[in-house]
Amino acid sequence: MRIFTLACSLAALIVASPLSAQTLNVASAGDQNMVDYVKDYLGPMFEKAHPGVKVVSVGTGPGDAGSQKIYEKLDAQKGSPTTDFDVVVIHQKGAGQMVKEGLLAKYTANVETAKLATGDAAKNALGTDVSGFVIPMFQSQTALAYNADMLKTPPATFAELADWVKKNPKQFGYNGIKGGMSGVSFVAGWVYAFGGDADKLIKGPYDAATKASWDKAFADLKEFNKNAVITPGNAGTLDMLNRGEIAIGPVWVDMFYSWQADGKLPPNMKLKLVSPGMPGQPMYYAVPEKSAQKKLAEAFIALATSPQVQADGIVKKFNWYPGIDAKNLEGKLDKAAWDKLFTDVTPADLSQNGKPFPIAPYFNDILEGYERKVAN
Amino acid sequence: MIRVASGFRMLLAAFALAAFAFFLIGPLVNLALWSVAERWYTPYKLPVVYGTRYWEQVFRPTGDAMASLATSVWIAVLTVLVALALSIPAGYALARLRLPARAFFMILFLLPQAFPSVAIYINVARVFYQLGINGTVFAVVLVHAAHGLVYSVWIAAAAFAAVDKDLELAARNIGASPFKTFTSVTLPLAAPGIVASGIFVFLESLDEFTGTFFVGVPQVTTLPLLLYNAAMGGNYQVASITALILLVPSVLFMLFIERFLRADVLAKVGA
Amino acid sequence: MSLSQRHLALLLIAPGFALVAALFLYPLCFSLISAFTGPQGGFSLQAFAKAWELYSGDIVFTVVIVVASCLLTALLAIVIAGTLTLGENRYIVGTLKALYRWPLFIPFIVAAQCMRTFLAKNGLMNNTFVSLGLMEPLQAVSFLDWRGIIATFVWKQTPFVALLLAGALASIDRATLEAGRNLGASRLRVLVELALPQVMPQLLVALVLSFVTMLSVLSVPMMVAGSQPTMLTVDMAFRINAYGDYATANALGVITYLISAGAAIIYLKRGMSKEGTP
Numbered sequence: 063m064r065i066f067t068l069a070c071s072l073a074a075l076i077v078a079s080p081l082s083a084q085t086l087n088v089a090s091a092g093d094q095n096m097v098d099y100v101k102d103y104l105g106p107m108f109e110k111a112h113p114g115v116k117v118v119s120v121g122t123g124p125g126d127a128g129s130q131k132i133y134e135k136l137d138a139q140k141g142s143p144t145t146d147f148d149v150v151v152i153h154q155k156g157a158g159q160m161v162k163e164g165l166l167a168k169y170t171a172n173v174e175t176a177k178l179a180t181g182d183a184a185k186n187a188l189g190t191d192v193s194g195f196v197i198p199m200f201q202s203q204t205a206l207a208y209n210a211d212m213l214k215t216p217p218a219t220f221a222e223l224a225d226w227v228k229k230n231p232k233q234f235g236y237n238g239i240k241g242g243m244s245g246v247s248f249v250a251g252w253v254y255a256f257g258g259d260a261d262k263l264i265k266g267p268y269d270a271a272t273k274a275s276w277d278k279a280f281a282d283l284k285e286f287n288k289n290a291v292i293t294p295g296n297a298g299t300l301d302m303l304n305r306g307e308i309a310i311g312p313v314w315v316d317m318f319y320s321w322q323a324d325g326k327l328p329p330n331m332k333l334k335l336v337s338p339g340m341p342g343q344p345m346y347y348a349v350p351e352k353s354a355q356k357k358l359a360e361a362f363i364a365l366a367t368s369p370q371v372q373a374d375g376i377v378k379k380f381n382w383y384p385g386i387d388a389k390n391l392e393g394k395l396d397k398a399a400w401d402k403l404f405t406d407v408t409p410a411d412l413s414q415n416g417k418p419f420p421i422a423p424y425f426n427d428i429l430e431g432y433e434r435k436v437a438n
Numbered sequence: 439m440i441r442v443a444s445g446f447r448m449l450l451a452a453f454a455l456a457a458f459a460f461f462l463i464g465p466l467v468n469l470a471l472w473s474v475a476e477r478w479y480t481p482y483k484l485p486v487v488y489g490t491r492y493w494e495q496v497f498r499p500t501g502d503a504m505a506s507l508a509t510s511v512w513i514a515v516l517t518v519l520v521a522l523a524l525s526i527p528a529g530y531a532l533a534r535l536r537l538p539a540r541a542f543f544m545i546l547f548l549l550p551q552a553f554p555s556v557a558i559y560i561n562v563a564r565v566f567y568q569l570g571i572n573g574t575v576f577a578v579v580l581v582h583a584a585h586g587l588v589y590s591v592w593i594a595a596a597a598f599a600a601v602d603k604d605l606e607l608a609a610r611n612i613g614a615s616p617f618k619t620f621t622s623v624t625l626p627l628a629a630p631g632i633v634a635s636g637i638f639v640f641l642e643s644l645d646e647f648t649g650t651f652f653v654g655v656p657q658v659t660t661l662p663l664l665l666y667n668a669a670m671g672g673n674y675q676v677a678s679i680t681a682l683i684l685l686v687p688s689v690l691f692m693l694f695i696e697r698f699l700r701a702d703v704l705a706k707v708g709a
Numbered sequence: 710m711s712l713s714q715r716h717l718a719l720l721l722i723a724p725g726f727a728l729v730a731a732l733f734l735y736p737l738c739f740s741l742i743s744a745f746t747g748p749q750g751g752f753s754l755q756a757f758a759k760a761w762e763l764y765s766g767d768i769v770f771t772v773v774i775v776v777a778s779c780l781l782t783a784l785l786a787i788v789i790a791g792t793l794t795l796g797e798n799r800y801i802v803g804t805l806k807a808l809y810r811w812p813l814f815i816p817f818i819v820a821a822q823c824m825r826t827f828l829a830k831n832g833l834m835n836n837t838f839v840s841l842g843l844m845e846p847l848q849a850v851s852f853l854d855w856r857g858i859i860a861t862f863v864w865k866q867t868p869f870v871a872l873l874l875a876g877a878l879a880s881i882d883r884a885t886l887e888a889g890r891n892l893g894a895s896r897l898r899v900l901v902e903l904a905l906p907q908v909m910p911q912l913l914v915a916l917v918l919s920f921v922t923m924l925s926v927l928s929v930p931m932m933v934a935g936s937q938p939t940m941l942t943v944d945m946a947f948r949i950n951a952y953g954d955y956a957t958a959n960a961l962g963v964i965t966y967l968i969s970a971g972a973a974i975i976y977l978k979r980g981m982s983k984e985g986t987p
Contacts, residue, residue: 087656093671094664102500120656121667127950131651134556138563138652146573146656159953240936240947292935294825294853297672305831306480307851317672325477325487326674429951433763437937451801460837462808465823465864466815468833472826483836524728527721535718541977543722545970550733552921552969553962556946557743557955561736584732587725589918593873596914600880634876637813638869645816662816669822669932681819688814 084115086358089135090151091128092345095320095380097121100151103375108362115358124296125243129156136165136350144354149347149362151199154183157346158190158422167349168194172360175367178386182418183344189266189421196346197367198385200316200376203342203416204247205335205407207303207318208310209328216310216334220255223310223336224282227289235291235299235308239432242296243343246429248312250419251340253279253428260338263420263428273427280435287436303331312340315407319381333406339415344385369394377403383412473678492675496683503664503683510660511687513578514643520583521590521639526632529594530620547591550584559652566653573657581649586639593638597631598624633695640691644684744959756960763944764961770938772968774855775923778862779916785863786870786915791900793871794878795886813868821932824861828852828933857933858940862923870915877911878904917976921969941965 086108090096097119105117122128122135129152139145152160160166170176176184176197183201185193206223208216212233217223227234237245254260256279262272291308293299299311300318304327313333321327347366349359365371372384373394381403384391391400404412419425472478473492475485496503531537532544562581566572601624609619647662655663661684669677747753761768789809796802812820827833830851838844852860881904889899905912930940941961948958 089656094667094673094676095671097667102498106500118656120659121663122651122655123667124671125950127946130950130953131556133953134560135563135652135655138560139567141564142567238936239951240939240943241931245936287937292937294932294935295670295672297670298825298853298932298935300672301825301829304479305829307830321672324675326479328479426952430763438763438766448798451798455801455804459804459808461864462811464834464837465820465827466811468827469819469823471833480831483840524725528725531718531721535714535721537718537722538715541974543726544977545973546726546729546734548921548969548973549737549966550729551918551925553733553737553740553925553966556949557740557959557962558733558736561739562732565731565736580728581732584728587729588921591725592914592918596911630876634872641814641816645818647818662818665816666818666928669818669928674822674826677819677822681815681822684816684819685814692810692814 084355084358086115086117086149086355086362087147088117088119088149088151088362089122089132089147090119091122091124091126091132091153091156092151093124093317094121096151096345099375099380103379104362104366104371107371108365111365112358112361117362126153126155129153132156133160133165136160137163139352140165143352145350145352147350148353148355148359149349152346152348154187154343154346154419155422155425157192157196157348158187160348161187161190161192161195165351166195167351167353167356169349169356169360169363170194170197173197173364173367175364175369175386178367178369178390180387186418187346188419188425189268189423192346196348197363198344199347199366200372200380200382200385201342201344202382203315203335203407203412204244204251204312204340205315205318205333206310206340207300207313207327207331207333209303209306210330210332211328212306212309216332217336218334219337220252224286227286230309231289232291233309234289235293235302235311237293237295237299238437239429241294241298244296244299244312244314244317245293247341247419249283249432250425250428251312251336251338251417252283253420254417255279255338256282260417263424264418266421266424268421268423270423270427272424273431276428276431277435280431283432284436300327303327315342316380316382319402323381335407335411335415337415339417341417341419343419469678469681472674473682475675492679496676496679502659503661503680506659506661506664507683507687509575509658510644510662510684513575513582513658513660514640514687514691516575516579517582517586517643518636518639520579521586522594522632522636524583525587525590525594525635526625528591529596529628529632530598530624532591532595533598534624544592544595547588551588556648556652559649562649563652572653573655575654575658578650578654578658578660581653582643582646583639585646585649586642589638589642590632590635593635594628594632597628597635600631601627637692637695641688644688740955740959740962743956744963746956756956757963759957760960760964763957764941766938767941767944768964770855771924771940771965774858774862774940775920775968778859778866778923779920781859781863782866782870782919783912783916785867786874787900787905787912789867789871790874790878791896791904793875794904795896795900797896809871810868812865813872815865817865817926818928818932820861820865821929824857824864824929825853825933828857828860854934858930861929861933862926866919866923870912870919873911873915874908877908881907913976913979917972920972924965924969 088100090100100119105119108117109115122131132150132152133156136145171194179198183198184196185191206216217226236248239246239249253276257276293302296314296317300313300321302308303311315333318333322331347363349356353359367386369390372386373391376382376384377395378399383403420428471485474488474490476489476491477487478485532540537543563572566577571577605623606619609623645662647666650660650663661680665677665680668680744756745752747755789805792805793802830849835849839846839849885903886899889903925942927942927946930943936943945958945961948954
């Protein structure tokens with residue numbers, strides 16, 4: 063039977079695939095759920111409103127690596143008249159780089175919904191001014207996930223966590239800085255907590271001498287690592303939490319909720335956003351400068367950032383914090399769905415302890431400092 | 439007494455085989471379990487809820503698993519043909535003829551496997567964009583063939599080297615031309631090894647996703663790309679299902695090839 | 710004659726060479742240039758200095774992992790291929806034959822996926838042992854570190870080596886082996902002293918190819934083990950994704966290639982000193 067199906071699809075492929083009149087290529091740097099979000103939810107909705115248009119959704123892999131791949135692809139096409147991608151969904155670091163290198167179009171003036179996103183994230187990506195080039199798709203945040211059965215009162219600050227880990231060796235796990243941003247976020251949070259002036263790292267200006275002041279923080283982190291488990295990536299941390307191999311570890315809030323909804327985490331897992339804070343970041347919708355379908359791309363993004371789609375798709379379906387300002391979602395969403403977002407991490411926690419990542423040069427200094435002083 | 443000893447040895451062998459089977463099959467069973475696990479969390483040793491929800495998700499109407507699979511298989515088959523077409527002459531030259539700088543060529547073919555860098559694919563994509571062939575199956579096949587060539591060239595060279603020279607000489611002595619000797623004596627004798635190398639090229643192509651991304655996406659998408667996203671993102675169910683789907687063409691290809699390799703099958707492989 | 714044969718040889722190898730030259734040699738030049746260029750332009754070994762400074766531990770780790778995996782793979786492949794060739798119990802041979810190939814078909818990324826849930830502390834393997842009463846739950850340890858990487862590599866590569874080796878063993882002259890058996894040598898001795906020396910070249914080809922393949926796999930070290938220490942492919946990806954630093958990544962690539970070229974040269978030298986062909 064399967065051979066038959068296979069033969070059929072193979073034959074169909076060879077004969078020809080009918081091309082739609084217009085194709086809108088959407089590339090998402092992110093997990094499969096983001097690719098499917100476009101493929102199953104936004105795409106069909108957009109195709110219905112624009113007959114004859116076909117939306118193709120491709121994923122480039124999770125994390126900054128995914129954005130880097132989009133960047134590389136656009137960069138390779140510098141010499142071509144048009145690019146393969148019409149809409150790209152990218153991280154902050156990638157967005158900053160692509161804007162600087164002129165790979166993105168300044169499009170938000172043509173999109174009505176851009177006015178609904180007024181937060182800092184819509185203008186500033188790790189120190190690069192990106193206003194006009196991006197609209198946030200959603201916001202996400204890292205926090206510590208813990209097993210409430212194994213840990214009754216979770217640490218509330220980084221200092222308490224360090225003490226707790228000393229007393230409970232190999233019960234805390236994170237992925238270092240390779241293989242996932244949740245670990246990177248933890249390290250950035252550690253430097254915010256113990257490396258001096260966190261605000262300066264977030265707002266700038268950059269001063270190359272600052273990194274010398276983190277030596278003690280890194281030395282402590284190296285000591286801390288002896289009692290920590292290094293997990294393989296974002297998913298690795300969640301997986302170890304799921305198996306009860308570690309009791310606490312940094313995770314992305316949205317991944318945490320979808321894993322829990324999928325039954326891949328015990329029901330008694332909870333989140334805690336420790337002070338002085340851990341970073342979070344938005345994903346951006348952007349349009350490549352040489353997209354052949356700019357008008358369609360803008361229409362697509364307008365749909366994707368409309369309050370109704372943000373309420374139904376972003377918040378309700380995927381547990382992401384909305385990309386546009388929350389007040390625009392009022393009345394579009396039932397209270398239960400909204401409250402679910404804030405079960406463990408309250409809006410107050412978020413505003414106090416949800417931080418951006420450091421500006422790009424400090425960000426690189428932190429990563430390289432970690433490689434130099436903690437890992438090697 | 440001897441009987442007891444041999445019985446004991448039998449038992450030992452059976453035990454060793456069972457342990458071997460466990461380590462071999464265990465991970466695969468694990469994979470199969472994950473593909474039907476809807477809920478599975480600690481402290482449960484087996485999935486809490488079984489179901490086909492994720493199978494439905496992979497095969498949903500808007501999903502393109504089957505189309506990607508067909509593309510993947512089609513590309514893999516073409517890659518095998520291209521790789522074999524290039525490696526049969528190259529392997530013969532390496533094994534039989536006095537090729538200058540032989541070691542250089544051998545190591546050269548190793549290069550695409552041994553220098554793993556996306557940087558290379560970016561530059562390849564740049565060239566392909568200029569040629570206007572980016573985003574075609576042809577481009578993807580070329581990249582996969584270059585990548586898999588080390589298997590087919592090295593194994594073909596070894597297979598040709600193993601062919602008995604006396605047989606070739608005998609053919610020449612009865613008046614066959616060098617070309618005729620090659621097609622009627624050398625090639626058939628080396629064929630099993632060469633054909634077997636096709637298996638590895640096929641598998642290599644089915645495994646590849648970085649090159650595919652740079653020269654194929656978005657016009658050409660293959661199943662490993664989907665698998666890569668799912669696996670990296672920790673979506674175990676979708677990754678497991680995709681993996682199981684990929685297993686089908688691999689096994690079919692192996693069975694197909696095996697019909698061409700009779701009893702002494704791989705006898706000459708790598709010799 | 711000799712001259713024309715050389716020409717013919719070059720002609721025959723030309724198409725394959727052209728493909729690799731166009732798709733790898735040419736783009737590789739850019740990589741090499743970037744690896745040897747300093748931040749201010751001009752020739753510099755700075756990228757290599759940085760690669761060594763930050764990743765010396767990982768370079769050693771990578772070599773150790775790959776060499777250890779190759780040795781274990783060789784050992785297991787010899788046992789499997791030996792059993793297939795010399796085994797006398799046809800049930801055992803039959804079962805083995807039906808079983809051993811399966812991992813061959815599993816892509817590395819899937820193998821990594823399988824292993825990370827199989828080898829975990831509370832993974833399927835330890836759970837099975839606990840359920841069978843072979844182990845106390847408290848004794849369970851996680852294998853998701855260097856051991857996990859080696860286990861995954863060996864699991865995935867053994868069938869490849871065993872397949873080539875079993876083929877080679879099947880082709881050697883049975884008479885010598887029978888003679889050895891008749892003289893009272895154990896099967897193990899026949900395998901090690903009579904059969905193996907004859908198939909050494911095949912074993913080495915398979916091992917060199919495995920060596921190179923393992924060196925270039927990203928998904929296994931990334932998904933199976935934590936990142937400290939880790940293998941060079943992960944560092945390379947990290948250099949690019951986190952810093953956009955292609956120079957150091959390419960320097961690491963050059964180092965990786967030198968390691969695999971080293972393995973290939975050892976193999977080629979051996980082949981040539983023997984009889985001019987591998």
